Amino acid sequence: MKNSERPIGVFDSGLGGLTVFKELRGLLPGENLIYFGDTARVPYGTKSPEAVIAFSKEIASFLIGRKIKLLVVACNTASSLALEEVRRISPVPVLGVIVPGVDAALAVVQHGGRILVTGTSGTIKSRAYSKALAASGSRMQVMEKACPLFVPLVEEGWCSKPVAAAVAREYLLPFRKKKIDALILGCTHYPLLKKVIAGVMGPRTRIVDSARAAALAARAELAGRSLLNAGKRGRYEFVVSDAPERFSALALRLLGIRTGKVKVKRF
């Protein structure tokens, strides 16, 4: 197999990372993709850094064993807590979703503007986005808000129910009057609540989706290494650590993705 034909590995705590998968598929239709969802241990957002690091390294090793050419850590919590540890064991480049998300926010916010980062408890507690924003040299005013109920809301398929708006108001209404220029959807599940979140924040606030930004970063990374695959139509493979049928059904219902047969790899 030519190096460029090797698959891109994508992993997430569950199915949220499929938003990244979908962007990769749309942007790079020739690439072969292998997606891993850690459905036996989802969610990561409330777990300790030690646990998230251990889980992420296990999954990275599995994907590296599948001869990937690039590893995309689609999970914000794992990107926040485990990226360095995964890079240490990986012979191929490893991309997270934090820096792409920050870059996407900086592209739409004026110097000195206000950015609200939303995410799981783990992501927000790590302050990964704040640190990346600070490291970018931009002088933004950064606020952060953990929204732990968003993931189960999405997994319940309630994205357009009034309850979703009620939960979003509970978390975000206090920020509406703070004149936020951009809100970063710092969790791969959150793009599915984009409309609801935009509704609470009002028209002033741009909603920044790191899934699209991560796919663009992956393309740039591969182009820089001459590893883009010129193939016509990529092959897709899905592997989970538990409950493959549920994963397949939710992928179709929430994201319109037909997975075909989903494999199981237990740790």
Add this chain to the structure above:
Amino acid sequence: MKNSERPIGVFDSGLGGLTVFKELRGLLPGENLIYFGDTARVPYGTKSPEAVIAFSKEIASFLIGRKIKLLVVACNTASSLALEEVRRISPVPVLGVIVPGVDAALAVVQHGGRILVTGTSGTIKSRAYSKALAASGSRMQVMEKACPLFVPLVEEGWCSKPVAAAVAREYLLPFRKKKIDALILGCTHYPLLKKVIAGVMGPRTRIVDSARAAALAARAELAGRSLLNAGKRGRYEFVVSDAPERFSALALRLLGIRTGKVKVKRF
């Protein structure tokens, strides 16, 4: 150590089983208790039977190694899916929460009455309560409803927020007009939402809490084997598979339980 002085082991997917712990402590103040919360892999409710069985057996083995005299499976999902498998490897009696919950419901409902079972997706899909109700020989009309968002709502500490009532209405309002005689709280987290659930169902419906019933069953089991501990005040030990500080903080905030130092056992 005398046999009666050996601890009772209690396990749950996370902290919900503390509702059972609290009832045991109240009812049997002389007993030594060891509680295990599988916080690295919580929740169990959306996971496959194979995964729940494997996790439950690991935890049971750990507690059996700690010389318990009785094992209480406080998690409804594990009770529904893994009780037989845990019994097969246990040298001590194993109690689940399903049969006690059913008995408690039967105590308040007339022959031919209507019972609504609520629980996680895993519990409801297993039909464990329906089967136990059928096996009891009572001729009840049984309905079942999975309420997956209740657990994250409780874990968020939002039990008395308007959002909790909105979520409860979404799940349960269609059942209000069905003249339900008893609603079984078929998940250890749900007692924390008892008021909200009772509010949606109206005064006709008795709310049945399996935590109390499970503690009564444990007392009966120990009494029958002359294993009750006449000690004055039991010792309590808490072990989790991840994030002990978070567990400790939530135990205090949600249930008023002071855990002291929580140990960590990773699998």
